[in-house]
Structures are given as structure tokens and as C-alpha cells.
Amino acid sequence: MSRVSVVPSPWHDLFDEMLAESNHLDFASPFITRSGVEYIIQHDINVRGVTVLSPPYFVKQASDIDAIEELLDFGANMHSLAGLHAKIYLFDNHAIVTSANLTSGGLFRNKEYGILLSDADILEQIRTDFSRMLNDSASIDLDSVAFIRRLMDRIPPETQEYLTKVEDNVFIKQEVVIDSLVGWNKEVYKIISAFSREVFALEDLYDFKDHFSKLYPANKHIEEKIRQILQHLRDFGLIEFCNEPGTYKRLVQ
Structure with a gap:
């Protein structure tokens, strides 16, 4: 096989x-659906994946939460990276860099185009870049899946009353997000959602330590708990960590 060949749809x-000739698959795909995942789970293969766990993507059905859960049940190590646009499929001895997501459209319906690579130096560079994606990403677990499911349960498919729509973008109302959270996650996000600006600092939340102490008087480590909850909210796709330490951005408007 040539070291570089084209991969049309x-x-x-x-x-x-x-997949059949590999022991490992590392992939990056912003959108994932079950029709794409079905190809993976037919094989005995170790999987690491990077996608985008963004609630609006699931509302718009661009991604499928069942597919994420199916990968987790399969044993895949799944991560979420805000702003991901790359589509990469890295096997043992080859890599495919393409325009195609891990969806039915990406695999066989859309007019996609990519290249198949087998040069060892290029594969090593892709592995390095993929490792960097993993380091910059948030882990996806069954708690993340449960949150998305609770959110979807509160948005009946037959009505748009819980959503606002601007051009092609769907924005979930904050009250729906808040109602889908529980415990500390809910209380911290209620404060974040009330900020007038989408970018905020850790100190902004520390200003509410007395508020959280009244809600949870048994907790004597409020600042540590706030930092832990920010990790959870990042994993749920609700905020992202900015480059400046201690600075965050609310993703659901």
C-alpha cells in the first residue's frame, strides 16, 4: 500500500x-452517532476517542448520547475537547485524516474526502498531536452521559418551547440546564449562569463562599469543592478552562 493515498467517500x-487489522484505534471526531460506533464495537480493539460533549450538539441530534455510552460500555477511553474540529483515525500502522465525522453521513452518505497515511514519521507526529489533545481534554464518564440524558428529558422533541434558535445554532435556556443538574453541580452552575459575562474567574466564585457554606455547613473546604465542581462542569460540556489560570468560559448561553 502506498504511503499516501486518497480516501473519497x-x-x-x-x-x-x-479496524480488523489493528489492535488500537485513537480517533478525534466532533460528532459521533451509533451507526459509526457499530463498526468499532464489532472488533477486539482498544479505543481512545476525543469528541465534543456539547449539550446543543445532542439537542440538534448532530451527536448521539447513546453512541457515547455504547463506546464507554465497550471500554473506550473517551474525552471531550471544546473547539475540536479535526477528524483523525489513527490505527496501528496507518492514519486517516479526513473531513468525515464518525457518523453515517461521514462514513457513507456525505461527500467527504481524506488521505490514508502510513509514513512512520508522520504517524509519530499524529500520535504526538493526539496525545496533546488528550492532555487538553476532559474525561467523559457515565455521570456526563447521565447529565446529557437528564437534559434531553427536559426538552420534548415535539416542541421547541425550551429552546431559542439563532440562525442554525440552538441555544439551551439556562433554566433547563440548571434543572438537569443536582447537588453542588447545580448550586455552583446557578451562580455561573447569573454572571453577566461568559468569561469569569475563580475568584468570582470564591466571593460566594458564605453562600455555599450556608447551603453545605458540614463542608469545611469550600474553595477546594468549588474547584472540583468546575472540573465536573467542564466534563459536562458546560464550561471550558481558558489559557489564563483561574479563568473559565461559560459555553451554554
């Missing part, structure tokens, strides 16, 4: 072939 047969 449909390419699901090539994907299946690469």
Missing part, C-alpha cells in the same frame, strides 16, 4: 478493514 469498508 464512501469509505466505511476501508474503515472496517483498518
